[in-house]
Amino acid sequence: MRQLIFACVALLLAASVGRADEPLDIVIYGATGEVGSHVVQEALDRGHRVTAVSRQPEQIQKRHDMLSVVKGDLLDKASVTEIVTGQDVVILSVRGVIGDSGWPESALQFMAAEMLVDVLFLQDEAPRLLHVGGSGALEVEPGVLYAAKLPTILLSKGLEVEILGQILALEFYGKVDDVKWTYVTPPKNLTNGPRTGVFRIGGSQALEDDRGRTRVSRADFAVALIDEAEQATHLRQQISVAY
Numbered sequence: 001m002r003q004l005i006f007a008c009v010a011l012l013l014a015a016s017v018g019r020a021d022e023p024l025d026i027v028i029y030g031a032t033g034e035v036g037s038h039v040v041q042e043a044l045d046r047g048h049r050v051t052a053v054s055r056q057p058e059q060i061q062k063r064h065d066m067l068s069v070v071k072g073d074l075l076d077k078a079s080v081t082e083i084v085t086g087q088d089v090v091i092l093s094v095r096g097v098i099g100d101s102g103w104p105e106s107a108l109q110f111m112a113a114e115m116l117v118d119v120l121f122l123q124d125e126a127p128r129l130l131h132v133g134g135s136g137a138l139e140v141e142p143g144v145l146y147a148a149k150l151p152t153i154l155l156s157k158g159l160e161v162e163i164l165g166q167i168l169a170l171e172f173y174g175k176v177d178d179v180k181w182t183y184v185t186p187p188k189n190l191t192n193g194p195r196t197g198v199f200r201i202g203g204s205q206a207l208e209d210d211r212g213r214t215r216v217s218r219a220d221f222a223v224a225l226i227d228e229a230e231q232a233t234h235l236r237q238q239i240s241v242a243y
Ligand SMILES: NC(=O)c1ccc[n+]([C@@H]2O[C@H](COP(=O)([O-])OP(=O)(O)OC[C@H]3O[C@@H](n4cnc5c(N)ncnc54)[C@H](OP(=O)(O)O)[C@@H]3O)[C@@H](O)[C@H]2O)c1
Pocket: 029, 030, 031, 032, 033, 034, 035, 036, 053, 054, 055, 056, 059, 072, 073, 074, 075, 092, 093, 094, 095, 096, 108, 109, 132, 133, 134, 135, 136, 162, 166, 186, 187, 188, 189, 190
């Protein structure tokens, strides 16, 4: 009897982790980027099937049985639709500014969020969307975003547009209830430190360590993203990742 109970508990536990034991189909936009390249590696190391997207796929030299490299542009709706259809998770880790209007709406981070929501909400079994956010969208004190504390005079115009575009993207997601999104926010400092697998997950507030630092390595940030891809524990929420 005791063995039967153990077997049932084991089955229930296995069911509660959903597809985590099976490979997921994960599309990564920004696969050639500083953050995205770590995400590709982490997903492959954990046995998932990865589609790495780039406007210039020949930039990606990596070869792996579970890796497909495809050409794609987030500004092209037909291409986005073709690439994301049938996938389990789409990870958006891109940056850029389109044109020179200087408006936050011209940040690729915002435009891509709109584009993906536009495509995904039409799909019956749409993939989940994990958006790599910006630390400017984290609260540093109640009601005050980190972006408001930044010395804009020291920022390039492009970076300012991207920071504001990331905040706009989060506000946009806040009104989206027909797509399963998660806005995964890095801390102020993303480092090239090692993968430790040890970090904290917070909400919309910036997390500080005991020395007042807000940081995480890109490798550990990638672990947090793939954890979320596997576990889907923070649907339609902003989360933050830091030591
Ligand atoms: N502390 C912070 O808050 C912090 C720090 C760093 C980064 N971030 C965020 O992290 C994310 C990734 O940043 P990163 O530093 O890794 O960027 P990155 O190294 O500059 O890479 C940018 C990526 O965007 C892709 N991309 C640009 N235009 C595209 C388009 N039209 N269609 C498809 N892909 C396009 C590029 O792909 P191809 O050129 O291959 O097409 C490239 O892989 C961004 O959202 C950024 O805001 C936050």
